[in-house]
Amino acid sequence: MTQANAAAAANHDLVQQLRDSRLNNGLKHFIGGQWVDGQAGKTFDTHSPVDNAFLAKVAEGDAQDIDRAARAAHDAFQTWREVSGAERRKILHRVADLIEKRSQEIAVLESTDTGQAIRFMKSAAARGAENFRFYADRAPAAQDGQSLPAPGFINYSMRQPIGPVGVITPWNTPFMLSTWKIAPALAAGCTVVHKPAEWSPVSATLLAEIMDEAGLPKGVHNLVHGFGESAGKALTEHPLIKAIAFVGETTTGSHIMRQGADTLKRVHFELGGKNPVVVFDDADLDKALDAVVFMIYSLNGERCTSSSRVLIQEGIYDEFTRRIAERAAKIRVGDPLDPDTEIGPLAHPRHFDKVMSYFDKAKEEGATIAEGGVRVGDSGNFVRPTLFTGARNDMRIAQEEIFGPVLTAIPFADEADALALANDVKYGLAGYLWTNDVTRAHRFAHGLEAGMIWVNSENVRHLPTPFGGVKNSGIGRDGGDYSFEFYMETKNIAISLGTHKTARLGVGQAPAVGQKEAGE
Structure with a gap:
C-alpha cells in the first residue's frame, strides 16, 4: 500500500468513527449555549457528494428557531459588548488553538461534506485558525478611533459594536469562510446568529463546539440550520439582528437586501464573480500557466475568486x-x-447538473471543448476539468458564473482590447494580470473594474488587506480593520474647551404678541 493509499484509508476510518460518534446522532441547532432540536421538530438530510449517499440528519430551522437565537444573541450582547478586548483576545486565541488541535477532523468532515480535496481542506482548517488569531490580536484595539482637534474643541472618535449580527455562509469552503466572518464579529464585540448553507452543514457544528469549549459565553454564538427561504429569510428580517454578512450567489444577495430593507439592515455581501486572468505575450508563460491552471481547477473550481476567463494575447x-x-x-x-x-466531486447534484449544462451551451454558441466536458464515473458528482476555446466574450460561457472546473479562453489583440473584454461582465470581484511591462501593469490594474487585482501571481491573501468586489460582486470589504467598519458603529465625541462663543437668541426686548395697534 502506498503512503497516499494508507493516508486515504486512515481518512476513511476517521470519517466512519465520526459518523458513529457524531453524525449518526444528527446535527442540532446551538442556541443560547444549548444543543436543541427545532421547535417544529422538522429535519432534512444531507448527503455526501462522493456518491450522494446519506450523511446526516439535520435540524430544519424556521422563524421560531431564528427568533430564539436572535433573542439569545440580543441578551448576550448586553454583557459581551462590555468584555474587554484583552479578554476577547484570550478566548479567540483558545478557539484558534482548538481548531489546530482538531484540524484533521475538520478537514476530513469538510471533504466528506463538500467534495473538496483533502489537500486543500487541510490548509483551509489552518486558515480558519489563522483568521481567529488575526482578529484575536486586533480585539484590544477594535474600539480605537481618531483624535480630530478643532478650534475650541477636542474631537475624538471611537467604534462600538453594532449589535447582534446574522452570518450566512456558502457551501463551497464553509469552515474557512465561516471563520472569516465570525472571528471579526466576535473581536468587535458583536454576537452572532450563524445560518450555514444547507448543502454542507457539518463543519458549522464543529465550529460551534470549538467556540463553546474555548469558553465563549452562552448566547454569543448561535447556530441555526435550515433553508434560505425559511430560516435565512427569517434571519434577514428579524428586528433584533442589526446587520447581515452574506457570502454566496448574487441573486440571493439582492433578495437579502430587499428582505432587510424594512429594518434598515446593514449588509455586507461577497457575491459572484467571472474573474479574468489576462496573459500578455511578454509574461513569464511558465509561471502564468501554473497560476491559470491552479486558480480555476483547484477547489473544484467552486471558489468566488477563480479565474474562470483567461484572456490570452x-x-x-x-x-x-x-x-x-x-x-x-x-x-x-x-x-x-x-x-x-x-x-473531487461537485457539492450537490443540482450544482452538478448546472455545470454539466454549460457543455451543451458552449457547443450551441460555437465554442470548442478542447478538454473535458464530460462527467467522470457513473455515480457521484464528478466532472472532468474543462477548457473552452474559440470563445467570444458575449457567449454565456464567458458571462455567467459556472462555478466549477471550467475555463473559457478568449483571444485579445492589444491592451485596449484586453481591458474592454475584462470589464465587459456584470461582475467585478478579482482580476489577474500577467506581464513583465511594469508600466502596463499599473495602467491596466487602474483601469480594471475589480475589487482585488493580483499582478504576476495567483490569489495570495494578506489578511490586513481589503477583500471584496464591485458591480454585482458585492458590497463592503473584509480584512484587517475593514471588517470592523462593518461590525462596528463609529461615534464622534466633541468636548468644548470653553473658548467658543455660542450665538445668543432671545436676549432682547420681547415683541408684543396679540397687542392691538394704536387707533384700532
Whole structure:
C-alpha cells in the first residue's frame, strides 16, 4: 500500500468513527449555549457528494428557531459588548488553538461534506485558525478611533459594536469562510446568529463546539440550520439582528437586501464573480500557466475568486491553450479523501447538473471543448476539468458564473482590447494580470473594474488587506480593520474647551404678541 493509499484509508476510518460518534446522532441547532432540536421538530438530510449517499440528519430551522437565537444573541450582547478586548483576545486565541488541535477532523468532515480535496481542506482548517488569531490580536484595539482637534474643541472618535449580527455562509469552503466572518464579529464585540448553507452543514457544528469549549459565553454564538427561504429569510428580517454578512450567489444577495430593507439592515455581501486572468505575450508563460491552471481547477473550481476567463494575447493563444489543455487532462479527479486527488466531486447534484449544462451551451454558441466536458464515473458528482476555446466574450460561457472546473479562453489583440473584454461582465470581484511591462501593469490594474487585482501571481491573501468586489460582486470589504467598519458603529465625541462663543437668541426686548395697534 502506498503512503497516499494508507493516508486515504486512515481518512476513511476517521470519517466512519465520526459518523458513529457524531453524525449518526444528527446535527442540532446551538442556541443560547444549548444543543436543541427545532421547535417544529422538522429535519432534512444531507448527503455526501462522493456518491450522494446519506450523511446526516439535520435540524430544519424556521422563524421560531431564528427568533430564539436572535433573542439569545440580543441578551448576550448586553454583557459581551462590555468584555474587554484583552479578554476577547484570550478566548479567540483558545478557539484558534482548538481548531489546530482538531484540524484533521475538520478537514476530513469538510471533504466528506463538500467534495473538496483533502489537500486543500487541510490548509483551509489552518486558515480558519489563522483568521481567529488575526482578529484575536486586533480585539484590544477594535474600539480605537481618531483624535480630530478643532478650534475650541477636542474631537475624538471611537467604534462600538453594532449589535447582534446574522452570518450566512456558502457551501463551497464553509469552515474557512465561516471563520472569516465570525472571528471579526466576535473581536468587535458583536454576537452572532450563524445560518450555514444547507448543502454542507457539518463543519458549522464543529465550529460551534470549538467556540463553546474555548469558553465563549452562552448566547454569543448561535447556530441555526435550515433553508434560505425559511430560516435565512427569517434571519434577514428579524428586528433584533442589526446587520447581515452574506457570502454566496448574487441573486440571493439582492433578495437579502430587499428582505432587510424594512429594518434598515446593514449588509455586507461577497457575491459572484467571472474573474479574468489576462496573459500578455511578454509574461513569464511558465509561471502564468501554473497560476491559470491552479486558480480555476483547484477547489473544484467552486471558489468566488477563480479565474474562470483567461484572456490570452493573439500571438500566443494557440500554444498557451494547448498547454492548458495538456495540464487539465492530467489533473487527478477522484476520492476527495485521497491525498493524491486534485479535484473531487461537485457539492450537490443540482450544482452538478448546472455545470454539466454549460457543455451543451458552449457547443450551441460555437465554442470548442478542447478538454473535458464530460462527467467522470457513473455515480457521484464528478466532472472532468474543462477548457473552452474559440470563445467570444458575449457567449454565456464567458458571462455567467459556472462555478466549477471550467475555463473559457478568449483571444485579445492589444491592451485596449484586453481591458474592454475584462470589464465587459456584470461582475467585478478579482482580476489577474500577467506581464513583465511594469508600466502596463499599473495602467491596466487602474483601469480594471475589480475589487482585488493580483499582478504576476495567483490569489495570495494578506489578511490586513481589503477583500471584496464591485458591480454585482458585492458590497463592503473584509480584512484587517475593514471588517470592523462593518461590525462596528463609529461615534464622534466633541468636548468644548470653553473658548467658543455660542450665538445668543432671545436676549432682547420681547415683541408684543396679540397687542392691538394704536387707533384700532
